[in-house]
Amino acid sequence: MSADPVVLQRVDGVLFATLNRPATRNALAPEVVDAMAAAVDQAADDPAVRALVLRGAGGFFCAGGNVGNFQARLDGQAGTDDPVAARNRVFGRFMQRLAALPVPVLAVVEGAAMGGGMGLACAADLVLATRDAKFALSETTLGIIPAQIAPFVVARVGLRAATRLGLTGERASGDLAERLGLVDALAEDGAALDTLLAQWLTRICTCAPGANRALKPLLRRCGREDEGMLLDEAARLFAACMRDEGAEGIAAFREKRAPVWARRFDASELPGDAA
Structure with a gap:
């Protein structure tokens, strides 16, 4: 233990x-x-x-x-x-x-x-x-x-x-x-x-890790900041994602395959009780 x-x-x-x-x-x-x-x-x-x-x-x-x-x-x-x-x-x-x-x-x-x-x-x-x-x-x-x-x-x-x-x-x-x-x-x-x-x-883990890291902070800012300024920043984030993981995500969609970041989990893989 x-x-x-x-x-x-x-x-x-x-x-x-x-x-x-x-x-x-x-x-x-x-x-x-x-x-x-x-x-x-x-x-x-x-x-x-x-x-x-x-x-x-x-x-x-x-x-x-x-x-x-x-x-x-x-x-x-x-x-x-x-x-x-x-x-x-x-x-x-x-x-x-x-x-x-x-x-x-x-x-x-x-x-x-x-x-x-x-x-x-x-x-x-x-x-x-x-x-x-x-x-x-x-x-x-x-x-x-x-x-x-x-x-x-x-x-x-x-x-x-x-x-x-x-x-x-x-x-x-x-x-x-x-x-x-x-x-x-x-x-x-x-x-x-x-x-x-x-x-x-x-x-x-079906979602791209970088996209998730970009989206979560953006969602937290919604309703707290000027809408126009937030959407300007959102557009820049969108472009950065498109040029990064977006290329792989779109290719995977067109090729009808899972993207390279996709991962399936099974209950048997999860860590056991630490105690």
Whole structure:
């Protein structure tokens, strides 16, 4: 069993990052967050990485913040450099980096995604889960708030659903989680979840890796910048893609063959439980 807080494994350009603290249900202790941040940086900086998959060891995605560390933070002196606020903001900066990653991010949820764990899922582009997996903004039941994950939850499920979940601590699973927009696709059990993941990775790897890296940041800018300036930049990106991977993609289409970047995945190829 690995002692690393996050275990990294790579399969044909897909980077698997598995939270590896099953004894605490993969709670987001500082060393776990730091290791996840390093994984995000690796995925961003390595052009050979085509997707990032987030999982949890021991059949549990993530229990959220490490409550055991909260008291130590409270013992620090509040003031201009409040240690509680400072550490909370560290997690928020990590969330920003995760959401801005230019490659597709998939969260694969078993057991539960609670609090900050649900935030991780909401920052992903695709969320796959077993039907009995639970999602909850549980912070308010502890007398605190989901401060750093709030923007990402709202971006994923909308203000109305985020308000419902945040102000009630309601646990959503199965059909409700899918209906609220927390989950993109459901599987009946862990084995079916691996099959589902392989299917989605195959779809992602049918797309050109450079085109995906260009498109995702462009989509995030839509609605936030001047439309004309954004479309000017989009035209330049289109031309760059056309002169690069586009030549191969068009040739493959005409020749009725798969492009050179296409890759099929099978559930048997996926990394096993890190724990």
